[in-house]
Amino acid sequence: MAQARASAPEPAPGRVGRAEAARWSGALDLLRLVRARPGVTRAEAARVLHVGSGTATEISSRLRALDLLSEHPAPPTGRGRPTTTLHAHPDGPLAVVVDVRQAEWRVAVADLEGTLSEAATGRHGSKRPEPVFGAIREAVAAIADRHGTRIRAVSVSAAATVRRGRIEQSSVLGWRDVEVAPLLPGVPQVLGNDATLAGLAEARLAHPGRSVLYLTIEVGIGGVYVDGDRAITGATGAGGEFGHAPFGDPGVPCPCGATGCWDVAVDGRAVARHLGEPEPDDPRAYLIDALVDPDARAAVAQCATTLGRGAAGLANVLDPEVVSFGGLAPEVRRAAPDAFAAAFEAGLMGFRRDDPPALIASALGPDAFLLGAAEAAFDEVLTEHGLASWVEARAD
Incomplete structure (x- = not known):
């Protein structure tokens, strides 16, 4: 049997009334919390959102009626009142x-x-x-x-x-x-x-609320700086093109039209160039093979050095709490850890060496x-x- 559908709220003529705006605001806050923390209990949601338990119950009930949330009994944790866990509705958006x-x-x-x-x-x-x-x-x-x-x-x-x-x-x-x-x-x-x-997901899902510099190597290197769960992308949305900072060899042209780009100094194209080989058709696959090739060890170490130096430069500029490496960047770092570490430390401003940002590998994998x-x-x-x-x- 089909479930009854809740009717749309009716805003005040010509404008959204304050009460209606508050209702939407509370609903959005709860939905965003469930998105960030699936399975959060209704009692914990009330505490995080600074609302009473009755308000949290009322909001979650409205969202259930709109097929936006579902609730399941939470496992008992003591003598307190039973609560529920909040999840995406199976028929939701x-x-x-x-x-x-x-x-x-x-x-x-x-x-x-x-x-x-x-x-x-x-x-x-x-x-x-x-x-x-x-x-x-x-x-x-x-x-x-x-x-x-x-x-x-x-x-x-x-x-x-x-x-x-x-x-x-x-x-x-x-x-x-x-x-x-x-x-x-x-x-x-x-x-x-x-x-x-990918960096936005990394920051929100793994380091919510923190300042995160995300760097990923695929074909070239890219990334973003996320501050307080907000990606900083500049006036036109094209910010974060870290691969086109001049951290590479000034004599090497980049397909972007500039020379000396970091983008062509850390991936499979750079390894091939260091080995005196032609540019590969698939730089990503070439780099994967080079990471386990003893004959390419020195070339990979050069890329790790360039990666470390550039990461330090961006850390000096952006002051992140966390530097997260995605794609093949953790593998490049792992293949030549001493070269990376020496370049990163040498590139940091003196005061940062006493309290450097955390360097971690992204946990999101290929779905990032x-x-x-x-x-x-x-x-x-x-x-x-x-x-x-x-x-x-x-x-x-």
Whole structure:
């Protein structure tokens, strides 16, 4: 039997009344908490949000009625009142997340808790933007056919410089000035640089509330600085292009148009250059092989030195609490730990050596880009407008 649907709240004529705004605000706060801490108890949520238990109960009840949250009995922990744990509703909003890489693309579904499912993958038959996004559009349409109006946002992570909502350039794909048309018409869509989104996920999921410098090596090096769970991307969204800082050899050109970029000094292209070999067609695969090749040990150590020196320079500039390494960066560091450590310490300002930032390997793995896309997607969904649109769609 179909469940009764809650009707949409009616705002005051011409404006949202204070009481209604407060109701949405409390609901958004709780949804964002559940997103950050799936399975949080209702009692703990009340404490974190500084509301009474009755208010927390009322808000969670409204969100259950709107298919936004579900509750399950929490395991007993003592003599206190029983409480519940809060989770994504099984019929709640979803986002389609897309990751476009040098040779392939991935599409998946993300729910409020950040769980990824229904993953699909395809390899580029052609690297021209039209066929690449044509194939992705078919995969997104298939997901929309299964889930209908539950899809509330589409988020695209691309191995590219993203500026003002479009792809400015991608050296690994050979793209310049690409407009990404809506993959699902009528649904909000966001586009972000892959390293920026991966770093956003790393900061929010592993180091919430802290200042995090995230660096990842795939083809080249990218990253982002996240301060208080907010990615710092500059005036046009193209900030965080750390790979194009002049930390490399000034005589080496970069596909971006500059020379001496860090981007071409730490990956498989750099290893090949140090070994006197031609630039590889797949720099990432080449680097993976070089990491375990005894004949490439010195070349990898040169990359580790450059990685350490650049990381220290950015730590001096940005003052992060944590420097997190993703992709192949932890492997480069692990392959030549002494070279990395010496370069990092030598590059730090003197006072920082007594209290350096923590250096860690990211725990997110190959899903980092999709998880970051999900963060950006739900930043769009979890707004007053996003919730109102959800309620309206359910009422139709």
